[in-house]
Amino acid sequence: MKIIHKIPEMQKITKKLHSANKTIGLVPTMGALHGGHISLIQRARKENDCVIVSIFVNPTQFGPNEDYLRYPRPFNKDVRMCKKYGVNYVFAPTPKEMYDINHLSYVTVEKLSNILCGEFRQGHFRGVTTVVTKLFNITQPDRAYFGEKDYQQLMIIQKMVNDLNFPVKIIPCPTIRENDGLALSSRNLCLSKNERIRAGKIYRILLRVKKLFHEKKLLSADKIVNYIKNEIRRVPGLRIQYVKICNSKTLDEIKGKLYSPARILIAVWDGKTRLIDNIEI
Ligand SMILES: Nc1ncnc2c1ncn2[C@@H]1O[C@H](COP(=O)(O)OP(=O)(O)OP(=O)(O)O)[C@@H](O)[C@H]1O
Numbered sequence: 001m002k003i004i005h006k007i008p009e010m011q012k013i014t015k016k017l018h019s020a021n022k023t024i025g026l027v028p029t030m031g032a033l034h035g036g037h038i039s040l041i042q043r044a045r046k047e048n049d050c051v052i053v054s055i056f057v058n059p060t061q062f063g064p065n066e067d068y069l070r071y072p073r074p075f076n077k078d079v080r081m082c083k084k085y086g087v088n089y090v091f092a093p094t095p096k097e098m099y100d101i102n103h104l105s106y107v108t109v110e111k112l113s114n115i116l117c118g119e120f121r122q123g124h125f126r127g128v129t130t131v132v133t134k135l136f137n138i139t140q141p142d143r144a145y146f147g148e149k150d151y152q153q154l155m156i157i158q159k160m161v162n163d164l165n166f167p168v169k170i171i172p173c174p175t176i177r178e179n180d181g182l183a184l185s186s187r188n189l190c191l192s193k194n195e196r197i198r199a200g201k202i203y204r205i206l207l208r209v210k211k212l213f214h215e216k217k218l219l220s221a222d223k224i225v226n227y228i229k230n231e232i233r234r235v236p237g238l239r240i241q242y243v244k245i246c247n248s249k250t251l252d253e254i255k256g257k258l259y260s261p262a263r264i265l266i267a268v269w270d271g272k273t274r275l276i277d278n279i280e281i
């Protein structure tokens with residue numbers, strides 16, 4: 001396995017791989033790798049000749065008051081994990097390498113970037129679509145792997161790829177969870193013991209509400225949202241940012257009678273850590 005820090009070197013390698021007719025799978029990450037990332041890597045390993053994992057904590061997707069500097073960066077441990085799971089290249093550029101001091105160009109997916117998480121994290125998705133575009137141009141993947149844990153991100157990237165004709169196939173991967181249901185996430189490392197315990201309740205509430213819906217005990221979107229909000233409010237220390245039910249394909253909010261395909265999306269503060277989750281209903 002090779003670690004690449006420079007863009008021209010990475011581009012030279014991917015060009016060579018394509019001339020040799022090798023397929024490339026890209027797994028973009030911000031590091032602090034966990035089982036969720038590993039599941040993406042394993043899927044990429046199965047489907048491609050060559051697997052590239054990018055590790056880059058992307059400054060342009062963090063707001064001015066967000067946790068860019070505090071974000072965990074256990075680089076050596078990440079490299080060991082990548083080696084263990086058969087990754088061929090780790091692409092780990094510095095912020096300077098990715099963003100020239102005169103950087104002026106951004107990619108934006110309109111509308112979808114301003115709802116849900118985007119309403120509370122101004123500029124976040126613009127940062128994501130810009131860095132993913134750069135990573136696609138640098139690594140030229142045939143397939144790129146994204147987790148459903150970040151469902152809105154997945155939809156936005158799929159939209160960008162469709163709208164702008166990127167020659168890459170986006171592969172959505174299911175959310176990997178801890179035993180108590182908490183979606184694996186690098187930011188879980190920031191949770192104290194008590195915060196970690198109550199974090200597990202979020203998904204269990206979503207599961208309960210899904211069951212109630214299928215038993216026809218809770219039918220309208222508004223009732224489901226209110227039920228979830230009330231249950232979360234009963235957990236001391238959790239603070240709701242949003243709970244919404246959306247069309248799984250368009251992310252249009254559903255109000256009133258629920259129809260499929262629909263997905264509940266939620267963001268909750270647990271102490272100083274922001275957690276997101278979602279479930280198909
Ligand atoms: N639990 C999970 N299951 C499946 N995929 C996941 C999971 N967590 C993250 N991913 C995916 O891994 C990729 C890289 O995500 P990222 O490095 O931001 O990790 P993260 O756990 O989301 O970190 P953070 O919570 O700090 O944002 C994304 O496509 C993301 O959706």
Ligand SMILES: [Mg+2]
Pocket residue numbers: 150
């Ligand atoms: Mg993330």
